[in-house]
Amino acid sequence: MPATPSTSPPAIVTHHVRYAFADGVATITFCRPERLNSLTFESYAELRDLFATLQHHDEVRAVVLTGEGRGFCSGGDVESIIAELFARDAAGLVEFTRMTGALIGNIKKLRKPVIAALNGLAVGAGAVMAIACDFRIAAPSAKIGFIFPKVGLCGADMGAAYLLPRLIGLSKATELLFLGDPIDAHEALRIGLYHQVVADGESALERARELAMRLASGPAFAHSMTKQMLDAELGMSLDQALEAEAQAQTLCMLHPDFRTAYDGWSKKTPIVFAGAPGPFQDKPARNKPGQDKPGQVKP
Numbered sequence: 001m002p003a004t005p006s007t008s009p010p011a012i013v014t015h016h017v018r019y020a021f022a023d024g025v026a027t028i029t030f031c032r033p034e035r036l037n038s039l040t041f042e043s044y045a046e047l048r049d050l051f052a053t054l055q056h057h058d059e060v061r062a063v064v065l066t067g068e069g070r071g072f073c074s075g076g077d078v079e080s081i082i083a084e085l086f087a088r089d090a091a092g093l094v095e096f097t098r099m100t101g102a103l104i105g106n107i108k109k110l111r112k113p114v115i116a117a118l119n120g121l122a123v124g125a126g127a128v129m130a131i132a133c134d135f136r137i138a139a140p141s142a143k144i145g146f147i148f149p150k151v152g153l154c155g156a157d158m159g160a161a162y163l164l165p166r167l168i169g170l171s172k173a174t175e176l177l178f179l180g181d182p183i184d185a186h187e188a189l190r191i192g193l194y195h196q197v198v199a200d201g202e203s204a205l206e207r208a209r210e211l212a213m214r215l216a217s218g219p220a221f222a223h224s225m226t227k228q229m230l231d232a233e234l235g236m237s238l239d240q241a242l243e244a245e246a247q248a249q250t251l252c253m254l255h256p257d258f259r260t261a262y263d264g265w266s267k268k269t270p271i272v273f274a275g276a277p278g279p280f281q282d283k284p285a286r287n288k289p290g291q292d293k294p295g296q297v298k299p
């Protein structure tokens with residue numbers, strides 16, 4: 001009798017970024033430290049497709065995005081991208097700008113929490129990717145800047161003018177997008193752009209992994225609904241939002257995770273949500289997370 005074809009999504013293989021998975025958490029690492037993790041045409045496209053693909057991998061319950069070396073991401077590579085852009089006509093240019101925008105769209109549309117672990121400088125496209133994530137945890141050295149006007153471009157790139165005012169307000173976003181001046185990590189924390197800045201000597205990546213593992217142990221269906229509602233309700237009236245939340249919470253109450261949580265709390269037993277890699281972590285875990293299992297990376 002022939003074997004039943006597998007319906008599992010294919011294994012994730014990356015060529016231009018490093019991908020690893022462990023304990024319900026996918027870690028995506030920019031891996032061009034000698035270029036401050038600047039992006040190429042190929043890495044933009046791969047990231048766009050990777051974030052779309054992750055939606056179909058149920059084993060992935062949270063995502064960490066970080067950089068290797070002393071930078072998070074310095075945006076598009078001057079040598080490999082800028083020269084070619086000068087040679088393109090309008091159709092070729094808009095093809096590129098739509099691709100970079102699709103990357104941001106796929107980060108936001110992914111119904112799983114995404115955490116930026118800002119190990120260092122994030123500027124240009126790197127800054128926009130950071131603000132597209134749901135959480136931002138930074139090292140003290142992690143400056144962030146929307147430097148587009150410094151290279152003759154408008155601050156409204158890759159959704160920056162949509163995302164930034166929603167995080168820090170229109171007034172401060174106007175300043176950052178018009179001037180393009182990077183701000184340091186503690187200023188970013190003060191204005192609400194970063195969620196946490198770790199102490200000197202601590203690792204932003206390790207702190208991000210702890211948060212990711214906590215989220216991965218939680219109710220994936222409910223987390224997906226929370227992310228969807230946070231995005232959708234920005235454009236709703238109060239009455240529309242109340243109705244949307246009434247329906248969203250009804251769906252969560254019908255999900256098995258609701259009964260699982262009730263039984264665990266009432267019986268004082270560990271809560272293991274559907275598909276979770278382990279018991280629910282109700283408080284931040286300060287133990288060292290497990291090591292990632294490297295995915296296949298090709299040069």
